[in-house]
Amino acid sequence: MPGECILLGPGPSLVPPEVTAALSAPMVGHMDPELFPILGEIVAALRRVFQTDNELTFPLSATGTGAMEALLLHLVRPGQRLAVCTAGFFADRLADIGRRIGAEVIRVEAPWGRAVDPADLERALASAGRTGVAAVAAAHVETSTGVLQPLEDLVRIAHRHDAAMLVDAVASLGGVDLPVDRWDIDACYSGSQKCLSAPPGLAPLTVHQRTRGRHTPATFYFDLEALWRYWGPARAYHHTVPVPFLYALRAALRLVLDEGLPDRVSRHWRHARGLWRGLEALGLELLVADRERSPTVTTVLIPAGVDDARVRARLLREHGIEIAGGLGDLRGRIWRIGLMGHSSQPRWVLLLLGALEAALAAEGYRAPQGAAVAQAAAALAG
Amino acid sequence: MPGECILLGPGPSLVPPEVTAALSAPMVGHMDPELFPILGEIVAALRRVFQTDNELTFPLSATGTGAMEALLLHLVRPGQRLAVCTAGFFADRLADIGRRIGAEVIRVEAPWGRAVDPADLERALASAGRTGVAAVAAAHVETSTGVLQPLEDLVRIAHRHDAAMLVDAVASLGGVDLPVDRWDIDACYSGSQKCLSAPPGLAPLTVHQRTRGRHTPATFYFDLEALWRYWGPARAYHHTVPVPFLYALRAALRLVLDEGLPDRVSRHWRHARGLWRGLEALGLELLVADRERSPTVTTVLIPAGVDDARVRARLLREHGIEIAGGLGDLRGRIWRIGLMGHSSQPRWVLLLLGALEAALAAEGYRAPQGAAVAQAAAALAG
Numbered sequence: 051m052p053g054e055c056i057l058l059g060p061g062p063s064l065v066p067p068e069v070t071a072a073l074s075a076p077m078v079g080h081m082d083p084e085l086f087p088i089l090g091e092i093v094a095a096l097r098r099v100f101q102t103d104n105e106l107t108f109p110l111s112a113t114g115t116g117a118m119e120a121l122l123l124h125l126v127r128p129g130q131r132l133a134v135c136t137a138g139f140f141a142d143r144l145a146d147i148g149r150r151i152g153a154e155v156i157r158v159e160a161p162w163g164r165a166v167d168p169a170d171l172e173r174a175l176a177s178a179g180r181t182g183v184a185a186v187a188a189a190h191v192e193t194s195t196g197v198l199q200p201l202e203d204l205v206r207i208a209h210r211h212d213a214a215m216l217v218d219a220v221a222s223l224g225g226v227d228l229p230v231d232r233w234d235i236d237a238c239y240s241g242s243q244k245c246l247s248a249p250p251g252l253a254p255l256t257v258h259q260r261t262r263g264r265h266t267p268a269t270f271y272f273d274l275e276a277l278w279r280y281w282g283p284a285r286a287y288h289h290t291v292p293v294p295f296l297y298a299l300r301a302a303l304r305l306v307l308d309e310g311l312p313d314r315v316s317r318h319w320r321h322a323r324g325l326w327r328g329l330e331a332l333g334l335e336l337l338v339a340d341r342e343r344s345p346t347v348t349t350v351l352i353p354a355g356v357d358d359a360r361v362r363a364r365l366l367r368e369h370g371i372e373i374a375g376g377l378g379d380l381r382g383r384i385w386r387i388g389l390m391g392h393s394s395q396p397r398w399v400l401l402l403l404g405a406l407e408a409a410l411a412a413e414g415y416r417a418p419q420g421a422a423v424a425q426a427a428a429a430l431a432g
Numbered sequence: 433m434p435g436e437c438i439l440l441g442p443g444p445s446l447v448p449p450e451v452t453a454a455l456s457a458p459m460v461g462h463m464d465p466e467l468f469p470i471l472g473e474i475v476a477a478l479r480r481v482f483q484t485d486n487e488l489t490f491p492l493s494a495t496g497t498g499a500m501e502a503l504l505l506h507l508v509r510p511g512q513r514l515a516v517c518t519a520g521f522f523a524d525r526l527a528d529i530g531r532r533i534g535a536e537v538i539r540v541e542a543p544w545g546r547a548v549d550p551a552d553l554e555r556a557l558a559s560a561g562r563t564g565v566a567a568v569a570a571a572h573v574e575t576s577t578g579v580l581q582p583l584e585d586l587v588r589i590a591h592r593h594d595a596a597m598l599v600d601a602v603a604s605l606g607g608v609d610l611p612v613d614r615w616d617i618d619a620c621y622s623g624s625q626k627c628l629s630a631p632p633g634l635a636p637l638t639v640h641q642r643t644r645g646r647h648t649p650a651t652f653y654f655d656l657e658a659l660w661r662y663w664g665p666a667r668a669y670h671h672t673v674p675v676p677f678l679y680a681l682r683a684a685l686r687l688v689l690d691e692g693l694p695d696r697v698s699r700h701w702r703h704a705r706g707l708w709r710g711l712e713a714l715g716l717e718l719l720v721a722d723r724e725r726s727p728t729v730t731t732v733l734i735p736a737g738v739d740d741a742r743v744r745a746r747l748l749r750e751h752g753i754e755i756a757g758g759l760g761d762l763r764g765r766i767w768r769i770g771l772m773g774h775s776s777q778p779r780w781v782l783l784l785l786g787a788l789e790a791a792l793a794a795e796g797y798r799a800p801q802g803a804a805v806a807q808a809a810a811a812l813a814g
Contacts, residue, residue, distance in 0.1 A: 051454075051457045051458070051679065052457075052458060052460045052464065052466035052467060052470075053458060053466075054458040055458060055459070055460045055461070055464065055466075057459065057460075057461060059461050059463075061672060062459060062461060062462070062672060062675070064459070065459050070456045070459075071456070072433075073455040073456055073676060074452045074453070074455055074456050075433045075434075076433070076434060076435060076436040076437060077437070077439065077444060077446070077447050077452075077631060078434045078437045078439075078754070079437070079439060079441050079444060079754045079756075080444070080632070081441075081756070082434065082437065082748070082754060083748075084434035084435070084437075085434060088434075111494060111495055111498070111633065112493060112494055112498070112653060113493055113653075113671045113672050113673075113674070114671070114672070115652065115653050115670075115671040115672075116493070116494070116653045116671070118652075118653075119651060119652060119653045143652065146652060147651075147652045147653075150648065150649070150650050150651060150652055150655075151650055151651070152650065241672065243672055249459060249674060249675065249676045249677075250462070250672040250673065250674045250675065251493065251633055251674030251676075251677060266532065267532070268532050268533055268534065268650070269501060269529075269532060269533075269651075270497065270500075270501055270525065270528060270529045270532055271494060271495075271497050271498040271500075271501045271529075273532075287759075288497075289495045289496070289497040289498070290443060290444060290495050290496070290497075290623065290625055290632040291495075291632065292495070292631060292632045292633030292674075292677070293444070293631065293632065294455060294631045294633075294676075295631075295633060295674070295677070297433070366464070366465075372460070372461045372464060374461075374463070377669075
C-alpha cells in the first residue's frame with residue numbers, strides 16, 4: 051500500500067480524518083430506509099454549497115468527467131449546437147464530448163493561461179444564425195491552466211441568445227465563490243475530490259428547473275430525471291449507489307458547512323496568496339496574470355535548465371509531496387500546484403516552498419535572495 | 433450513521449473487514465507511480481476471475497449499470513440491431529439502454545422466472561435478414577428472478593450469425609462458474625458489490641480483442657479504448673479514478689483468489705442448497721425450477737395472506753437483516769435473498785431461516801412441521 055502522500059496537485063486533495071473514518075462505517079443497502087435521511091442531508095448540503103434552490107441537485111455516481119457528459123446529454127441533443135468557451139484541456143474535453151454525443155460544436159477560444167473574452171462569445175452566438183445554440187459551456191476554474199473564468203457576462207450573453215449556460219466547477223466548488231442562482235447558471239457540476247476534499251468517485255451536480263423535461267437523453271446511467279426519482283422523494287431504485295462514498299461525502303459536506311462558505315473561500319484565497327508570494331520570492335514566474343488567477347490551482351513556469359520530471363520525482367520520493375506537470379502544450383513547461391479543501395493549509399504551503407527551493411537548488415537553479423518562506427509566512431498570516 | 437446490517441438482499445453483499453480496512457489506506461493521486469502496480473494487480477486478478485486472456489480488462493469507475501451502457505456503446509452503433517434475451521428487469525434494462533443509444537432492439541423473451549430458450553434466439557436471428565444483428569445480450573444471472581441462464585448455446589448461435597455476445601455477469605462473477613474465454617464470450621461486465629464483496633462503485637469488465645477498434649463511441653467517460661490507455665501500460669490520464677475503491681477492490685480480489693474460484697463457486701452452491709432445503713421445510717415455494725436456479729440470488733414466493741413489506745420491515749428492524757422484494761410484475765409476489773461473496777456463510781443461512789420463520793409466524797403463517805433450520809444445517813454441512 052502506498053505511504054502517506056501530501057496531495058498538492060490539482061486534485062485529488064487531502065482527505066480529512068473524519069471523512070476517511072466515514073468510509074468504513076457499516077455498509078447498508080441502497081434501499082435501506084436508514085440510508086434515506088443521509089441522501090436527504092447530502093442533497094440539502096449540496097444546495098447550500100451550490101448556493102441554489104434547484105430541486106434537482108445530487109451527486110452522480112461517477113467522477114467530474116462523468117458529470118460533464120451527463121449534463122451535456124441533458125442539455126444538448128444530437129444535431130444541436132453547443133458553444134464551448136475554451137482555453138485549456140478540460141474545456142477542450144467539453145468540446146470533445148459534445149462532438150461525440152452528436153452536437154455541432156462552436157469553439158470560442160482564448161490562449162491557454164487566459165480567460166475567454168465575453169465579446170468573443172457574443173460574436174460567436176450572434177453569427178450562429180437563426181437555429182441558434184442550445185447551450186454554452188465554460189470551465190469556472192480551468193484545471194489545466196489555473197485560470198478563474200469570470201462567469202456573469204458569459205451567462206448574460208448565453209441567455210440573451212436563448213442558450214442554457216453549463217459551468218464546469220470541478221476545481222472551484224467549495225473553494226471560490228460560485229452563487230449558482232444569483233449568477234443564473236442553468237447547469238453546474240463538480241467533483242468530490244477537489245475543494246470538497248472527499249475521495250474521488252462522486253460528482254455533485256445541479257440543474258435549473260427550466261432545463262428539465264426536454265427529452266429522454268441517449269443514456270440511462272446519466273439520465274438525471276431517472277436519477278432524481280431515486281435521490282428525490284420517490285426513492286425509486288435506479289442503480290446501486292456507492293454507499294461508503296456517500297458517507298464520506300456527507301462527512302466532507304458537514305465540514306464545509308461547519309467552516310462556512312465565506313470563511314472557506316477566504317481561506318483558499320489567503321493561502322494561495324501566501325504561495326504566490328513565496329513562489330515569486332523564489333524568482334519563479336506564474337503562468338496566469340494576477341487578476342485572472344484562481345486560488346485553487348496555481349501554475350508555475352518551470353525555469354530554463356530545470357527538469358520537470360526530476361523535480362517532481364524528488365518532491366514525491368524525498369517528501370511524499372505530489373504536485374502535477376502540465377497537460378497538452380503546457381507539458382514540461384509548467385507545474386500545477388493545488389491548494390484545495392483540506393490541502394489548503396499554511397503548513398503545506400511552507401513545506402512545499404522549502405522542498406521546492408531544495409529541489410530547484412539540486413537542479414542548479416539559483417533562487418534570488420528572497421527569503422521565500424518568510425515572505426509566504428507573512429502573507430499566510432493574512 | 434446506520435447500524436450494522438446483515439446484507440442478504442440481491443446486492444450489495446457484506447464487505448469483509450480486510451476490504452473495509454483497505455478503504456481507509458492513505459490516498460494517493462491517480463498518476464502516482466506507487467498506484468500503478470496496484471492497477472496492474474487489479475487487471476491481472478480480474479483476468480483470472482473472468483477466466484480470460486483479454487487484454488482490455490479493468491474496473492469501470494461506475495456501477496454495473498454504467499458498465500452495461502459502456503459495453504453497449506462499445507458494441508453497437510446507432511441504427512444497428514441488438515438482440516436482447518430477456519426474462520427480467522435487468523435484461524429489460526439492456527433493451528432500454530439499447531434503444532436510448534439508438535439501436536434497433538429485438539427482444540427474445542421468456543416468462544420471468546424462466547431461462548431464455550436458445551431456439552428462440554436462433555429464430556430471431558434467422559429472421560433478422562441480410563443486414564444482421566451487431567450484438568446479442570443476455571444476463572447470466574437475472575437479479576430480478578434468480579434464474580441462471582445457460583450461455584454456451586446462446587454464444588454459439590450469436591457467433592453463427594456474426595453477432596457479438598454480451599453477458600451481464602453482475603450477479604454471477606465470482607459466485608458461479610463463468611469461463612469467458614472457454615465459452616467464447618465477446619464482452620462481459622459485473623459489479624464490485626455482489627459476489628466479489630467489495631463496496632458498490634466499480635464495474636469490472638472485459639472485452640475480446642475482436643470487438644476493438646470498430647468506432648469512436650458516442651461517449652468519453654465510457655470510451656473503453658481511452659480508458660485502457662490509463663489502465664494499460666501507457667498510463668495516460670483519463671479521469672480521476674476512485675483510489676480508495678481500487679484499494680478495496682484489490683483487497684476483495686485477493687480474497688477471491690486466495691479462496692480459489694472452484695472452492696468459492698462450490699461454497700455458493702452449498703450454502704444456496706442449504707437455504708433452499710430450509711425454505712422448502714418452511715413450506716415455501718421457490719419461483720425458479722431447481723435446474724434453472726442460481727445459487728447467488730434465491731427468489732421465494734410470498735405465501736397468501738402474508739404482507740411483503742411488513743415481513744421485510746420486521747427482519748430489518750428486529751435483526752438488521754436486509755432481504756429485497758420483487759421488481760416489476762413480481763413486486764409484492766416474491767422475496768429476493770442473496771447469498772453472495774462474504775454474505776454466503778452458513779451462519780447467515782441459519783439466522784435468516786430462524787428470523788423468517790418467526791416473522792412468518794407473526795403474520796399467522798403456519799409452517800409445516802419441518803424443522804427448517806435442522807434440514808438446512810444438514811445441507812450446509814455438504
